[in-house]
Amino acid sequence: MDINSPKIIVIGTSAGGMQALTLLLSKLPADLPAAIFIVQHLSNDSSAPFLVNRLNHHTKLTCKVAEHQQAFETGTVYMAPPDRHLILTEKEMLVARGPLENQFRPAIDPLFRSAAAYHGARATGVILTGFLSDGVVGMEFIKRCGGKTVVQHPDDAEYPALPANVIRQVAIDYVVPISDMGEILMKLAHQPDQDSVKVPTDVWQEAQIAQRVMISSVMTSIEELDNIGKRAPYSCPDCGGGLWELSQPNTVKRFRCHSGHAYTKESLMQGMSNSIEETL
Incomplete structure (x- = not known):
């Protein structure tokens, strides 16, 4: 793990996700010292540029569609394209079709798992509104590797099943409504590096x-x-x-x-x- 790599925030969401994402990103400043990566469960015919443009209208951060082998930067939001998984290495993103995970592509677990493996305690995992359980294993991996975990409170989520599944199976650090989440992410992004935990x-x-x-x-x-x-x-x-x-x-x-x-x-x-x- 490179101690000079930026802080990493990975966000996973499903049904109701775009509205939740616009609310969350609107509360984050342009100079956030972290790179943000999003997996939103999408149909294969969704338009990633359209969704990214929608996000850009609600945030001061720069939002882009993730590209294969592209280096990532702080203050930037990268969204997985439809029908492609998004995973991370130390310095760049990898975007590929790959097998389904949890019957989704893009899936949340691959992104979170790679963030945990390559970035350990520098990673923060965020789960928002959605169905089913994609993201549960990824959140556990982030927790086990020393990262922080944040979940939208089920009572605040349009579709509470996914947040509730994560909370039920993983010891989450913060369970909060969207209105409080931006402040928490800013605090975590500005925290000094913690002692690293050996990746299991x-x-x-x-x-x-x-x-x-x-x-x-x-x-x-x-x-x-x-x-x-x-x-x-x-x-x-x-x-x-x-x-x-x-x-x-x-x-x-x-x-x-x-x-x-x-x-x-x-x-x-x-x-x-x-x-x-x-x-x-």
Whole structure:
């Protein structure tokens, strides 16, 4: 982890997200000493430039569509394009199609996982309004790597399911309405660097696996998955391959197949239900 890299704020949201994002970004100054990255669950035919222009009308920050291998800067907001995952390295963004995670692309977990692995205590994770559980594992990874976690209070969210799922499964640092969130993010962005926490081996390994699958389309070997997890008695709803449970003791359950599809327990159940319904 480069101690000279900027502070990182990663934001994940789903249904109702654009309104929440405009409210949140409107409260942040142009000279915020952090780079912001957003995954908003989008349909494949959404227009990322249109959404970014909408954000630009509500904030003093500079908002852009994330581009592959683009270096990132403080005071700038980068939004994942439709049908593409957004992940981070130490200095740049990687944008690639890659396998679905939690049945979404872009998905929140890949962004948060990469932020945790590469930026550790310099990362802050934010979850806003939405459905289902994409983002739960990513928030836990940020917490385990020494970063801070902020969640929109479910009573303040247009769609409270996603914030409630995260709060239920991860020990969150701040659970607040949007109106209070900007001040918290500014405070965290201006805090001196904290003592770094060693990135857990499983977080780093999974971040590297996902990056390799997404960017190079290299499937994970069965031997590698056997080394970091245990075989689960389920099939992947997306490709029909075997699944491995990668969860460590006292962590959120998560599953991954050798072709790169990944799930929380909730998204796996939803995927299996959808698969059965399609078969019937």
